[in-house]
Amino acid sequence: MSIGHTLLALLESGPRHGYDLKRAFDARFGHDRPLHYGQVYATMSRLLKNGLVEVDGIEHGDGPERKRYAITDAGITDVGRWLAEPEKPEPYLQSVLYTKVVVALLTGRDADSLLDAQRTEHLRLMRELTRRKVSGDLADQLICDHALFHLEADLRWLEITAARLDQLAETVRP
Amino acid sequence: MSRSPAAPAGSLLAAAGLHKAYGPTTALAGADFSVHPGEVVAVMGPSGSGKSTLLHCLAGIVRPDAGTVRYGARDLPSLSDAERSAVRRTEFGFVFQFGQLVPELTCLENVALPLRLNGVKRKAAEQEALHRLEQLEVADARGQRPGEMSGGQSQRVAVARALVTTPRVIFADEPTGALDSLNGERVMRLLTEAARDTRAAVVLVTHEARVAAYADREVVVRDGRARDMAGVGLS
Ligand SMILES: Nc1ncnc2c1ncn2[C@@H]1O[C@H](COP(=O)(O)OP(=O)(O)OP(=O)(O)O)[C@@H](O)[C@H]1O
Ligand SMILES: [Mg+2]
Numbered sequence: 001m002s003i004g005h006t007l008l009a010l011l012e013s014g015p016r017h018g019y020d021l022k023r024a025f026d027a028r029f030g031h032d033r034p035l036h037y038g039q040v041y042a043t044m045s046r047l048l049k050n051g052l053v054e055v056d057g058i059e060h061g062d063g064p065e066r067k068r069y070a071i072t073d074a075g076i077t078d079v080g081r082w083l084a085e086p087e088k089p090e091p092y093l094q095s096v097l098y099t100k101v102v103v104a105l106l107t108g109r110d111a112d113s114l115l116d117a118q119r120t121e122h123l124r125l126m127r128e129l130t131r132r133k134v135s136g137d138l139a140d141q142l143i144c145d146h147a148l149f150h151l152e153a154d155l156r157w158l159e160i161t162a163a164r165l166d167q168l169a170e171t172v173r174p
Numbered sequence: 175m176s177r178s179p180a181a182p183a184g185s186l187l188a189a190a191g192l193h194k195a196y197g198p199t200t201a202l203a204g205a206d207f208s209v210h211p212g213e214v215v216a217v218m219g220p221s222g223s224g225k226s227t228l229l230h231c232l233a234g235i236v237r238p239d240a241g242t243v244r245y246g247a248r249d250l251p252s253l254s255d256a257e258r259s260a261v262r263r264t265e266f267g268f269v270f271q272f273g274q275l276v277p278e279l280t281c282l283e284n285v286a287l288p289l290r291l292n293g294v295k296r297k298a299a300e301q302e303a304l305h306r307l308e309q310l311e312v313a314d315a316r317g318q319r320p321g322e323m324s325g326g327q328s329q330r331v332a333v334a335r336a337l338v339t340t341p342r343v344i345f346a347d348e349p350t351g352a353l354d355s356l357n358g359e360r361v362m363r364l365l366t367e368a369a370r371d372t373r374a375a376v377v378l379v380t381h382e383a384r385v386a387a388y389a390d391r392e393v394v395v396r397d398g399r400a401r402d403m404a405g406v407g408l409s
Contacts, residue, residue, distance in 0.1 A: 129387070130384075
């Protein structure tokens with residue numbers, strides 16, 4: 001999963017401190033794996049270096065100074081590109097796909113076409129595996145079948161999510 | 175050759191702007207579709223989206239309220255019922271989800287039947303039927319009646335029957351819907367191999383992705399409109 005893109009997307013609704021970002025991320029996406037502060041700060045300094053965020057203000061309090069980050073136009077473009085680019089189909093993709101759908105809904109982008117593009121990419125690979133399976137020996141068949149059953153499970157998830165997109169949008173939108 | 179404006183070059187069967195309503199229910203709302211010789215196209219989409227209605231319009235079983243279905247030089251909806259049924263009998267083959275076999279006839283007689291109806295002599299018809307049963311790996315059951323076979327065997331016999339007239343287009347609506355995955359895939363492998371051998375086009379309605387993966391291309395029907403997925407995601 002791309003933590004950088006997800007943190008960027010969370011900045012689209014307005015500037016935040018690193019600490020806020022971690023909390024917002026954990027609340028939506030960190031169910032089984034909350035972020036470490038170290039990850040957040042390392043990610044933010046990379047985004048800063050690449051011009052995808054900028055420092056919007058610095059608070060000097062009792063503790064260490066706290067930077068507030070804002071997304072740049074380049075950052076917004078980068079999130080859009082990430083969402084539009086289908087993931088390479090492979091087993092155990094759910095968590096990045098779920099994140100992308102939620103990010104699209106959060107930022108008012110087209111979640112439907114994201115799901116369509118992913119579905120097309122999955123079926124493309126499934127056709128390729130099926131061709132290999134049909135012309136291969138038993139070992140090829142079994143290996144391809146294993147991948148095909150997992151991709152099919154992903155596809156079912158994509159379909160059911162597409163059917164529940166309106167419902168999900170209601171829980172996601174602020 | 176006359177062709178409707180939207181027919182893509184080289185296509186064997188091409189529909190444009192299909193509309194069909196059943197009373198207040200809109201089944202098709204401007205669907206386009208085309209298939210090339212030797213091409214296998216999977217038609218997918220949610221239940222009730224209009225997949226079967228699309229297949230029925232393409233096959234000349236149902237007359238759309240509006241739109242064209244060009245097959246060769248002909249527009250199917252403009253033909254008389256007798257002309258359309260002649261096209262279906264001689265140029266198209268059909269496979270559906272459940273037993274379309276005649277229970278009183280043996281497998282061999284069932285598969286020979288479409289040829290007999292087209293006026294072919296018994297001996298020649300049964301010879302060709304046997305060849306198809308062999309191709310579908312079910313020749314051992316040639317003397318059995320449909321009630322004496324497994325679902326997988328019956329479905330392979332049904333495919334053999336659909337192929338026996340060497341149709342130009344094979345229409346299959348959930349052909350593996352009643353089969354387990356091993357038998358379903360066997361039917362798909364044999365069906366697509368046989369179709370590619372004879373350069374027949376296949377219109378395959380299915381909701382199973384692993385079945386659709388036997389096709390060359392996928393079309394998704396949503397709310398009565400067909401969408402070619404080839405260009406999706408390349409924006
Ligand atoms: N003969 C009919 N009379 C009335 N309504 C019909 C008829 N055939 C289809 N419909 C309606 O038209 C719509 C499209 O039906 P169709 O059978 O084409 O869907 P489908 O995509 O094949 O669905 P499924 O995946 O469940 O087979 C549905 O709302 C259905 O109820
Ligand atoms: Mg149907």
